[in-house]
Amino acid sequence: MSKRALCLPFLALLLSAAADAPVRAQAAGAASPPQSDVSSGERKFATVTGIVYLDANRNGRRDRTERGLAGVKVSNGRAVVASDAQGRYVLPAEAPMTVFVIKPPEYATPTGANGLPRFWEQVFPDGSPALKYGGIPAGPVPASLDFGLLPAPRPARDAALKMLVFGDPQPKTRTDVGYYERDIVAPLIGRHDAKLGLSVGDIVSDDLSLYPEMNQVTAKLGVPWLHVAGNHDLDFDAGTDEDSLLSFRNVYGPDTYAWEEPQASFVVLDDVVYRPGEKPAYVGGLREEQFEFLRGYLATLPKDRRLVIAAHMPFFDPVPGVESFRRADRERLFTLLREHTRVLLISAHTHNQRHYRHGADSGWHGAQPLHEYNVGATCGAFWSGVKDAQGIPDTTMSDGTPNGYAWLTIQADGDYALRYQVARAEAAASIGLHAPKVLRQGAYPAYGVYANVFMGEADTRVEYRIDGGEWKPMRRVLQPDPRLLAENIADDAADTLRGYDRSPEADVSTHLWRGALPTDLAVGEHRVDVRAFDRWQGEQTASVTYRLQQAAE
Template sequence: MNRRDFIKNLGLTGAALTAPCAVINASPVISEKPGVANITLKGRIHHNGSGIAGVAVTDGMNITLSDKSGNYTLLSNKAAEFVYISVPAGYAFPHQKGIADFYKKIDSSKSTYNADFRLEKLETDDRKHNFVVWADPQMISKKDAEVLVTQAAPDLKQLVSNYPAGSLFHAIGCGDLVWDHFELIEDYKKAVDISGIPFFNLIGNHDMDLDARTDDYSARTFKDNYGPTYYSFNRGNVHYICLDDVFFIGTAKRYIGYLTENQLQWLEQDLANVKHGSTLVVSLHIPTFTGVQRRNKLKEEEIGGVVANREQLYKLLAPYNVHFMSGHTHMNEKWEKDNMIEHVHGTVCGAWWTGPICTDGTPEGYAVYEVNGDQISWYYKSTGKPREYQLKVYEKGRLKTAPDAIVANVWNWDPKWKVEWYQDGVLKGAMEQRVDFDPWAVELYEGPAMPKKHKFVDPTLTDHLFFATPDANAKNIKVVTTDRFGNTYSQELAV
């Protein structure tokens, strides 16, 4: 059994092999039985005293809309933890040093809890805006945190500054914000603050309380720092939904990809207020689906690698145009079918901060999305590299399984891209797509002693490799890629 098989058998693609000592020695969290008595949630949503009508307010179970004066009343029960809003289009995202602040912690000692929400109108038309996805910062040490704070966060800040003044940006922290070490949450928050834009955060399998007795209590620390684990918000014509698809099964580091009935019922209510045909951005940590089973010729899906009840989610989302945002795998890939496309993101930490690339050869970095009305375009931003850096071409012989071929890794590829090659200035046509390992990832991560920092890391098979065999007398090779939006990127190689 190799290292990756061992990790898969734990249900932990890319997870640590051992629990922190603090977790092993901790006493199980036994929660007091929550009260089931009713509590009335009341309040007002306003801008400078003027009520805002039609704002969705929820306790995570039921949803109501504010009236024409901005007032709301919601009958809840004392098991509810938060009252929170779906920030409407046209308003700024409230935040505390970059951490989105759209919720109030319920005081369940009373029979009525009052919570007002004050919003600020945007001065810019938000039908045109941008957002980024940070997948898996996943820090396990102060050394990791230092890299996030001094390199990744300033890179994002610089990217935002390159856009016209006043451009609207927000971010989605797509889970595994830390690597079980909650003392590093403050470092994550520091990085968010440095970036200068508001972050909406998701819970990942490494953000859970591993001493919880059930999934219900595994998000305590996350909630203390970031609020609810599922919620929605709006910007321009786009409705954003954030979900918790990491289901803790009651023992340290064991989980499945699964959406609870509570969330799906809440989602049904949330979508009742969204016009059919709208564009949705649905973010969750574990991908709803990937190509891992196909590429590795596995008999069954990895139970911790995809969402087991995804078909039920797809049914709810069928009337909309959907972009899924996910992380977890430390690879970059996309799939598209009917009304849905899923963006599985390469990570901020690469291969767990062991090298400059993910296990599929995708550089450590993040995705950038540009929204114009109902349409979304995107590109991948490698940390420390210019926007134009979208492929890497390897010389002949670099990949041992294809000794006579040059290999191009086009990490943000999807089937609507073109990947062509030129030999000594002459167009030779499309390159051949194959499933294989990235050559550099093999050099960095393959073998029982590699990499030194985290030996469980292995190279992974990917779909976004392209091959061509030059003539023996060729002197220069150029690979030109064209993405689905007509943007071209290229790299040359002397043979």
């Protein structure tokens, strides 16, 4: 059977293929599947079959009265098929593999013991290679690998999907897990209206034994939560890229999958290619079976449906001229996406925040630039910096963005809006200001106020005024944020450590603006107002003061 045939989106097409007579027999309920080199005890099989059904009584098993669900997509990470009128599906057995259902918009998935969505089953009859963090244990493959779905409340026709997006939680210790809980999760409990959550990789920082604690904390938010694999989620004792996420998969399921809501379809991609023994040990890219999965899945979607692609490594190269994501893989991906007119890319990894608009220079040839949002990290700069009164590190990122998370709102028609939320701050905290406290009256106006507009882009309009006067444009500058530079200097000057880890060295920010401060005003305090016009949230404001003082020669 050709791989192309296996990727056909609907089982009806799969069953009609003349070359697929053995699969047709199995789909019709044949007792003996074809033989292959894949086995589970005495049983050998070339296909995996099962039923997708409505678990009406929510008991986690298929009862005789519970009906099968037609047209639900199921995958092994390579082939994508759809259940027939009785809810039955047939997939090629490419064990070891993770078989998963693609949650349809009108249904929900059960919740696992860890509080996270359970929409997959492992097909590892002989287990995985022995790994420090366990990998995937051996387990029998049932004759029918069934998936129960739950009815979901039908949203209003114009209902929007609000979701939380966390980049790089990345705790290295249980102390850091505590920061994650107190800084990020606890302030949201009982106070948010999100219906879905997404963590965009680096769920932990190399210590995969922290997964249970992280899941226990995240589950307190009470919504289905999707997880992307990051470079710090790897089994570094694995011998190949294919085996490098076995422990991650044992906890979170497939590393590449899809999930559907009424407002949008989501594709989660593992885009970290592990290269054991090489330097660097990983690079951004995709595997061949991921392209096959994408071809099969994208063929099932309307071209104008909102599509969100989430991956850990950015698809752009943060350092110009350094290929951190394989260009050939990016171009193949963009070719698959080209006819889809409403695509949003979400990435993390950089511990900075920026928007990137892909064009021909990065291999995108769509009618409009392709938007990628590289979300700031919930751990900020790896939980570093001086602790505040609550004992939580400052952890500002190297581009001057405070740690936090994003809100993604997708309307019923697929339009979306993004907002960045600084951890434990008011919703309006979208601009960081830095200005000198005092200047000499009459001095040459060589000193400025700096505005770090956390969601700013190159074309963002940023203005300032002094003492309620006329608004004037600020100039975008590519340089480090002076507030973080001041922290670097304070760390250098300190005789003892100011925190467990120092703040990061300030790096060039892509969203920093400057305005010169006048010195020809009256002695005393002067107010500086700054406003930035966000494409989704509208006018955002912040203010700061400085003083003018006379000085004797």
